[in-house]
Amino acid sequence: MQEPSRSAAESDTVSGAALPHQHDTRASGEPLNQPSREKHGLAAGDAAAPPSPDWTIDQGWSSYTEAEHAVWKTLFERQTRLLPELACDAFVQGMRALPLEADRIPDFRRLSNVLMRKTGWQIVAVPGLVPDDVFFDHLANRRFPSGNFIRKPDELDYLEEPDVFHDVFGHVPMLMHPVMADFIQAYGQGGLRAQSLGKLPQLARLYWYTVEFGLVLENGAPRIYGAGIASSFTESRFAVQSPSPNRIGFDLERVMRTNYRIDDFQESYFVLDSLDDLLHLADVDFEPLYQRLGTGPEYAPGMVLPQDRVIQRGDGSYHSARRGENL
Ligand SMILES: [Fe+2]
Secondary structure, eight states: OOOOOOOTTTTSOBOOOSOOOOOOOTTTTOOOOOOOSSBSSOTTOOOOOOSSTTOOBOOOGGGOOHHHHHHHHHHHHHHHHHHHHHBOHHHHHHHHHSOOOSSSOOOHHHHHHHHHHHHSOEEEEESSOOBHHHHHHHHHTTEEEEEOOOOOGGGTTOOSSOOHIIIIIIIHHHHTSHHHHHHHHHHHHHHHHHHHHTOHHHHHHHHIIIIITOEEEETTEEEEOOHHHHTOHHHHHHHHHOSSSEEEEOOHHHHHTBOBOSSSSOSEEEEESOTTHHHHHHHOOHHHHHHHHTSSOOBOTTOOOTTOOEEEOOOOHHHHHHHTOOO
């Protein structure tokens, strides 16, 4: 079911064969495995299918060890200190309204009680990455699948697959926002259609550059709403404060033609004018768009195009240094 690992050089960019979650390899410099075409996310793990056809399991909250709760505490405290300055208001408000505490990995039942009352979503536990169709079906029914495990204490900034910190801390605050709640449900419905049309790679880019790595303008400045950024200590600062990446006004077709990085920080972030822009995306008829995407260019992650609405042009210094180029 899994594809073999590739080298870091080979895995510089992908065309979006999988629907990714989080990756955070900077601290270790380890390459990520090639994404699977069958599972949602990066195919680093190989958890066996649980007996339930929807892949859900009991969270097993009482089985977490003190060491695992301590990992959550470290991650939680550093992100809650950082994000009020870097994340959008909706994220910060969602984070504060949820029953999230430093000392304990959250109990999904308590989270779901609050989330259900607010936007009708719930969190369900899964053992790791799940097949795309299972993932989309959950989203289409307002169930967000979350890994029930947490990363190891010596791998705080390295993730092989999305864990409970990424899935809960990164994603759930924005699921408290009614627009994001509707958008992700629509994405799940669209994912099932895209799968039947063979267009998942293009749709995956939309998820990547919004739900995972999206920025939104607030008071004229880009702020974080994407879970891949919000759950990463290093990328939170990079995405908002570094002079290196491009920050480009969001355009749907542009995004769906753009490859992304799975092995490092993004070279470009796409910036919404407002979270309400996601509402319009939920109404887009993707079939004619998929037809157009069948022809025409694809763009490398760091490209800036003449027609782009550039908010901040990056100097590319970070990735240049990583490539060993002379500046
Ligand atoms: Fe994710």
